[in-house]
Amino acid sequence: MSSGYFCDAEYIDYFYDGLSPWLMDYLAAIRGFPRTDLASGFTYCELGCGTGLSLIIHAAANPGGRFYGVDLNRDHIQRAVQTAEAGQVTNVIFLEEDFTRLLDRDLPRFDVIALHGVWSWVSPAIRRELQGFISNRLQPGGKVYISYNALPGWGQQAPIRQIMAAQVEGMDGSTLDKVAKGLAHLKLLADAGAPSVTSSPQVKALVEHILTADPRYIAHEYFTPYWEPFYFQQVCADMKRIGLNYLGCLPVAHNYGAFCLPRDLQAFFEGLQTRELYETHKDLVLNTVFRRDVYCLGQEQPAGEGGRMEGVILGSLKTREDFQFQFEVKANAVTLDGVLFPQLADLLASSRVAVEDLLRHESLAGYPREEILQGLECLVASGQVVPMAPGPQAPPSGLSPLNRHLLERDLTEAQGVSLACPEAGGGITLPQGDALILYGLHEAGPEGVAAWIEDWGRRHQRELAAGEGFASLEEQVQARVRHLPLAQLGLSVI
Numbered sequence: 001m002s003s004g005y006f007c008d009a010e011y012i013d014y015f016y017d018g019l020s021p022w023l024m025d026y027l028a029a030i031r032g033f034p035r036t037d038l039a040s041g042f043t044y045c046e047l048g049c050g051t052g053l054s055l056i057i058h059a060a061a062n063p064g065g066r067f068y069g070v071d072l073n074r075d076h077i078q079r080a081v082q083t084a085e086a087g088q089v090t091n092v093i094f095l096e097e098d099f100t101r102l103l104d105r106d107l108p109r110f111d112v113i114a115l116h117g118v119w120s121w122v123s124p125a126i127r128r129e130l131q132g133f134i135s136n137r138l139q140p141g142g143k144v145y146i147s148y149n150a151l152p153g154w155g156q157q158a159p160i161r162q163i164m165a166a167q168v169e170g171m172d173g174s175t176l177d178k179v180a181k182g183l184a185h186l187k188l189l190a191d192a193g194a195p196s197v198t199s200s201p202q203v204k205a206l207v208e209h210i211l212t213a214d215p216r217y218i219a220h221e222y223f224t225p226y227w228e229p230f231y232f233q234q235v236c237a238d239m240k241r242i243g244l245n246y247l248g249c250l251p252v253a254h255n256y257g258a259f260c261l262p263r264d265l266q267a268f269f270e271g272l273q274t275r276e277l278y279e280t281h282k283d284l285v286l287n288t289v290f291r292r293d294v295y296c297l298g299q300e301q302p303a304g305e306g307g308r309m310e311g312v313i314l315g316s317l318k319t320r321e322d323f324q325f326q327f328e329v330k331a332n333a334v335t336l337d338g339v340l341f342p343q344l345a346d347l348l349a350s351s352r353v354a355v356e357d358l359l360r361h362e363s364l365a366g367y368p369r370e371e372i373l374q375g376l377e378c379l380v381a382s383g384q385v386v387p388m389a390p391g392p393q394a395p396p397s398g399l400s401p402l403n404r405h406l407l408e409r410d411l412t413e414a415q416g417v418s419l420a421c422p423e424a425g426g427g428i429t430l431p432q433g434d435a436l437i438l439y440g441l442h443e444a445g446p447e448g449v450a451a452w453i454e455d456w457g458r459r460h461q462r463e464l465a466a467g468e469g470f471a472s473l474e475e476q477v478q479a480r481v482r483h484l485p486l487a488q489l490g491l492s493v494i
Contacts, residue, residue, distance in 0.1 A: 005122065005226075007073045009175040009219045011050040013410070015418035018250040019046065019054050020426035021062065021112050024143040024294050026387035027248040027255075029309050030377060034141035034298035038425070039390050041065060042111040045137070047102075047130065048118040052080025052094060053418065057427040059084075059092040060402045060420035062389065067092040068110075070102060086409075087402025099129045109139045116292075119148040119235065123226045127238070135242040144244055144295040146235065153289030154229035157206050159196060161222045163189065168223070179215045179223055187211055202287070232279045232291060244295035246275055251292075253381040254282075259329045261285060309373055314380065315352025315388040317421065317428055317485040320345060323384055336382070340367055340375045348379070350485065352388040352423060389425030396492045399442045403489065407439040412460050423488045434484055437477055441491055446481070450474035 017023070021038055028035050036042055041064045046055045049069030059067040069092065071077055077096040084092050097105060099122070113134055119127065134144055164182030171178055189197045190207050197207045210218060236246055253259040257266045265285060272278045282288070316323075323345040325336040343363055347353055355376065358364065364372055379385040399407070403419045410417045417435035421428050430438060436453055444452035450473050457464035470476035486492065 006175045009216055010075050011220050012214050012217050013051050013053045015053050015057055015427055016116055017426055018292055019114050022387040022389060022425040027294050029312050031248055032300050033247055033296045036111045036141060043108050044112040045110045046114045051076050056084050056089050056092055057420045060089045061422045061425050063091055069094045070097050072098050086405045089402055099126050102133050103136060110137050111139050111142045113138055114145040116147050119146055120228055121224045131242050138297050141298045147292045149229035150288045150291040151229050151231045153287045157203055160206055164222060175219050175223060176215055179219045232283055233276060236276055239295045244297055247294040247296045249293050253329045256381050259334055259381050309355045312355045313352050313388045313390050314385050316348045316385050317488055318384055319483055320349035322483055336378055344375050344379060348385050386424060388423055396487055396490050399490050407435060411435055421488050437480055450477045
């Protein structure tokens with residue numbers, strides 16, 4: 001135990017695309033906050049990096065950046081170093097360190113500091129240490145990503161954590177032993193129909209999730225010595241004390257009332273005077289249980305001559321036929337009406353384009369500038385278009401060492417495989433079937449991919465057959481290939 005946190009159970013490997021520096025800079029672009037010249041190089045620190053998967057993927061996708069990962073769990077750091085070495089990722093450094101001693105380390109000032117899954121799981125004293133580190137090590141104009149368990153959503157669910165924690169209080173044994181006992185107790189209550197765990201659909205869904213999740217995940221989410229959910233205003237006030245201003249939240253859609261708020265309340269929200277009030281009321285309406293917020297060491301400023309989104313590169317890893325213009329966000333049915341959205345999809349599908357070039361494109365000449373910008377924001381909010389890194393498109397040269405390593409390592413275990421995508425400056429998680437096709441294309445080429453997949457299935461004792469509607473596995477593979485971002489991952493387009 002160090003700083004009140006256990007070190008005898010590893011966290012699961014996990015990639016979170018919200019840690020992309022380009023995504024944080026996009027929020028600055030649309031909100032009128034200082035930007036970071038990421039294309040010229042930047043420094044990035046993840047505090048509580050776990051086994052390092054997110055950091056390694058982002059480092060591989062941004063070779064001009066310098067990445068640092070900090071975690072107090074030796075096993076996490078060793079696994080992270082092994083993954084980086086196996087993937088030949090050289091621009092990332094991992095530090096096994098307690099947050100209380102971090103300011104004593106010889107570290108640079110950072111353009112981005114990320115805390116994913118830390119703030120709610122450490123003591124008040126450690127949160128003050130983290131504030132001190134941010135205050136001392138964040139560059140002017142730098143961004144801070146911070147996620148935490150949120151109120152009011154956790155108000156109804158917090159007793160579930162307490163039920164398990166109380167059952168193992170004072171118990172000897174490892175953290176995973178305690179998890180097993182806590183889960184057994186929770187299952188006993190659920191099977192008996194105890195009102196405390198079955199009375200509301202939200203609580204019932206949480207219990208079902210906990211009982212089926214990886215015990216290592218449950219250990220770090222629910223069995224930490226310190227555990228506290230927060231209202232947005234509490235965290236915002238903590239960040240203001242060290243000079244940070246609220247920039248926006250992730251997913252991007254949650255910054256737009258039209259995408260996430262009931263229509264009957266949207267006029268009320270438009271009348272709120274401050275972002276703090278807006279976010280606080282939004283959490284009340286949505287009963288938010290988890291927040292992913294971005295802050296900036298800088299003030300909101302008027303848009304430059306080029307307007308908002310100047311210098312932003314946008315693109316998509318989707319093919320044109322995979323774009324959708326009707327979807328649901330937070331139970332809202334959202335429809336992107338009109339001809340503009342399909343035209344933007346035509347230009348952005350499986351490619352990346354500077355916003356300035358889009359504004360000048362001849363096919364969009366009849367649209368006002370502001371309408372095009374709003375259309376682009378909607379497509380980003382829908383998750384179909386993403387901020388991307390600039391630079392020439394690299395010719396396909398095969399899978400990178402990191403991506404090949406992750407496919408080899410994770411295909412048999414995970415439901416999906418996360419891979420680095422330099423064009424996007426981040427990563428992408430492919431479902432297991434798509435990842436298998438990608439690996440087969442790299443290993444055997446388009447003519448031999450189906451046979452390679454069948455052989456892979458035999459070697460790993462997996463029975464693979466064509467899905468419904470396909471005459472053969474080869475027919476299914478060739479149909480699916482058209483939807484994969486092959487060129488962006490280093491393979492020639494088939």
